[in-house]
Amino acid sequence: MRSTPVRLADVIPFSWVDGPGNRFVVFVQGCSFDCLACHNPETIAPSGPAARVSSTGELLEQIRVAEPYLSGVTVSGGEATGQWRFVRDLFAEVRADPQLARLTTYVDSNGHALPRVWDALLPVTDGFMIDLKALDPEVHRRLTGRGNELVLDSIRYLHGQGRLHEVRLLLVPGYNDSPDQLARTAAWLAALDPRLRVVVIGFRRHGVRPEHQHLPEATPELIEDARRALAAAGLGAVVTV
Amino acid sequence: MELPELRRQARDIVDDPTLTFRQRMHRLATLAENSLEPPEVSAACAEALDKRIICDMYEGNAPHRPRYLLPDYATLLRHGSAFLELGPATDLDEALTTLLIGYSQVPSITGYPVWLGDLDALLEPYVEGVSDEELHRRLRLFWISLDRMFPDAFTHANLGPDDSRVGRMALRLERELLQVVPNLSLKVDPERTPDDYVRDAVETVFACGKPHFVNHPMMVGDLGPAYGVVSCYNSLVAGGGSHTLTRLNLREVALRHEGERTSFLDELLPRYVELTAELMEARIRHLVEEARFFEHSWLVTDGLLHLDRYAAMFGVYGLAEAVSIVLEHEGVDARYGHDDVADELALQILTRVHELVAARPMPYCEGNGGRAFLHSQSGIDSDVGVTAGCRIPVGDEPDLLRHLRTITPNHALFPAGISDVLAFDDTARRNPDAVVDVIRGAFRTGMRDVTFNLDSNDFIRITGYLVRKSDLARIEQGARHDSTFLGAGSVAQSHVDRRAPKRIVAHEIDAGPAR
Structure with a gap:
């Protein structure tokens, strides 16, 4: 059988934080962003000391072992869309496999991808979870090293296709937590869809590179402020972590 | 003495x-x-008991009531009781009162009833026309009565497999009251139990460590449609029960082993299974023929209990240690739960014990075709250096998938229950559906029953029963629940408070976006 290769950072047979239910998660190696707040900075470079080459065939074997206990499979990263041919083929093979066909397929992405990438993934993907690091392009650039035009387009596009499972906001104090930014972000998301599931995650230092360890962690009060701002804009499905 | x-x-x-x-x-x-002198047994049996290779669970020297009774409470509600001078229950108040009266007259080893019945099925006929508010008020008083009148964590109620108002209210009361009693099991059937009900139960586990989850179709296959889960996860035929529970310490047997695996499986195991069976038989005969329990108990004369639905429970424990010891003799250093070779030997040992128990006729065990039921015995407070039942040693548990794959093949062999405890960390709270997935998967792959323990509530699961940490902290001043004394012993001896929690994801990627 044809088997597509992948540069892999890690695999977790059971995850409870990467989409609905219990999920098998593939973390691919390499990311198009270089976030200050990255919890897994070793997965940013195209290859790393812990990275290895695997394939859809090998992963399918591992998924079969965990299958009885799963809701589905998620590809995360690194950046999943950086190896979108692999994601497309993995999900297609999951759907074609009689034992695995019941599993749902999700992509966890930074949103920095062109429509043709989403078009390739849409036929085999049940849901997309997209990070919005900041609504303000300049803040976004300071946090990630790149602008957010593609990210905003992706969120709109995937929502239009009915496959946007959630938008995730990582609150980094001093960067994207000002009341004004929170209010504008809330308004933008609410204008898109007031029923949109929005997950607010507070920044924590764990795993972050030494040079960014000075960043303050998000306080419970800040997370609560953000939740209130989002609710005030009319968003009805806000989750805080 | x-x-x-x-x-x-x-x-x-x-x-x-x-x-x-x-x-x-x-x-x-x-x-x-x-x-009194214990029932007479051979010198070899007495010696094995004295050395605690086999164990009578300290049930007492003169068995005069069965260890486990599963009275048919539906009969009590429907027909009343001549002994208790009660007529049939005609409304919810009468049903609740009749049950409390009945429970107070059910014997056991601890003096408190070990089974309260399928409470949802028992009460559903009486709740039509009762408002939610009224149902809450009355069931709440009933629930409080259970904990105060029967202060023993082995007292066990069952719910499911069908969704019901009573079942939902029971889960809500569990979350509100946070009581030790009743212990609780939910019967789960993939065809009948909706996800939403299982999720409600999972969220109840987050609050109070209950309920325990039971694979209903598998139980029905082994025990018939009328069965109950009682005490520390002993599954037995309803309207019957188990005369006694005697258990075999597989670690102690392995310590007497030398040489080849075959000598362990074909010489040592048969010898000690027979000695355990001999002890069991002597105790059953005393109960039935000497103390004549089934000739005088009101439960029998009023039709709530039937000798022909009785069996006995053959328990094993110390599997993990036995496996390592036998492998050591083969020059292999391997651990149950971590190495395939150990998991395979574990299953081989259990399969052998199962064969031996299934081949040994046992008197007054018509509830299981004249044989004892095999049971994975989940430990008592005085056990030291030996792991409960077929569990992976406390603190040495592997990741969740490996844990499930190690223990699942064993479950088919234990119709009378095999309770494995999985410790989860707080990540579970944010994703109850993931826990539902694990339960569904466990039953899909042939697990019989499963229990979760969460570190972050006040409850700790000891062997199968629960104690409150806050009660343990005050144990020197006594305890209202008898079982809390036993729990204190288990924490001191077996460190059951140190189960390795399943983090499910590494902390690095716990925060959501993996960047």
């Missing part, structure tokens, strides 16, 4: 300031029972 020793022990009980009146009375009765 010589008279001076008996008197000394009686004096200690009477003078113990931490015991309630009822606790003293129960201990005095046990002391009196144990002043």
Whole structure:
């Protein structure tokens, strides 16, 4: 059988934080962003000391072992869309496999991808979870090293296709937590869809590179402020972590 | 026991300031029972018992009531009781009162009933026309009565597999009241139990460590449609029960082993299974033929209990240690739960015990075709250096997938229950559907029953029963629940409070976006 290769950072047979239910998660190696707040900075470079080459065939074997206990499979990263041919083929093979066909397929992405990438993934993907690091392009650039035009387009596009499972906001104090930014972000998301599931995650230092360890962690009060701002804009499905 | 020793022990009980009146009375009765000679057994059997290779669970020297009774409470509600001078229950108040009266007259080893019945099925016929508010008020009082009148964590109620108002209300009350009693099991059937109900139960586990989850179709396949889960996850035929539970310490057997695996499987195991069976038979005969329980109990004369639905439970424990010891003799250093070779030997040992128990006729066990039921015995407070049942040693548990794959193949062999405890960390709270997935998967792959323990509530699961950490902290001043004393012993001896929680994801990627 044809088997597509992948540069892999890690695999977790059971995850409870990467989409609905219990999920098998593939973390691919390499990311198009270089976030200050990255919890897994070793997965940013195209290859790393812990990275290895695997394939859809090998992963399918591992998924079969965990299958009885799963809701589905998620590809995360690194950046999943950086190896979108692999994601497309993995999900297609999951759907074609009689034992695995019941599993749902999700992509966890930074949103920095062109429509043709989403078009390739849409036929085999049940849901997309997209990070919005900041609504303000300049803040976004300071946090990630790149602008957010593609990210905003992706969120709109995937929502239009009915496959946007959630938008995730990582609150980094001093960067994207000002009341004004929170209010504008809330308004933008609410204008898109007031029923949109929005997950607010507070920044924590764990795993972050030494040079960014000075960043303050998000306080419970800040997370609560953000939740209130989002609710005030009319968003009805806000989750805080 | 010589008279001076008996008197000394009686004096200690009477003078113990931490015991309630009822606790003293129960201990005095046990002391009196144990002043009698135990049922006669061979010298080899007595020696094995003395060395605790086999164990009678300290049930007492003169069995005069079965260890586990599963009275048919539906019959009590429908027909009343001549002995209790009760007519049929006609409304919810009468049903609840009749049940409380019935429970108070059900014997057991601890003196409290080990089974309260399928409470949803029992009460559903009486709740039509009762408002949610009224149902809450009355069931709440009933629930409080259970905990205060039967202060023993082995007292166990069942729910499911069908969704019901009573079942939902019971889960809600569990979350509100956070009581030790009743212990609780939910029967889960993939065809009948909706995800939403299982999720409600999972969220109840987050609050109070209950319920335990049971694979309904698998139980029905082994025990028939009328069965109950009682005490520390003993599954038995309803309307019957188990005369006794005797258990075999597989670690102790392995310590007497030398040489090849075949000598362990084909010589040592048959010898000690037979000695355990001999002890069991002697105890059953005493109960049925000498104490004649089934000839005088009101439960039998009123049609709630039937000798022909009875069996006995053959327990095993110390599997993990036995596996390592036998492998050591083969020059292999391997651990159950971590190495395939160990998991395979574990299954081989259990399969052999299962064959031997299934081949040994046992008197008065028509509830299981004249044989004992195999049961994975989940430990008692005095066990030291030996792992409960077929569990992976506390603190040495592997990741969740490996854990499930190690224990699942064993479950088919244990119709009378095999309770494995999985410890989860707080990540679970944010994703109850993931826990539902694990339960569904566990049952899909042939697990019989499963229990979760969450570190972050006040409850800790000891062997199968629950104690509150806050009660343990006050144990020196006594405890209202008898079982809390046992729990304190288990925490001290077996460190059951140190189960390795399943983090499910590494902390690095716990925060959501993996960047």
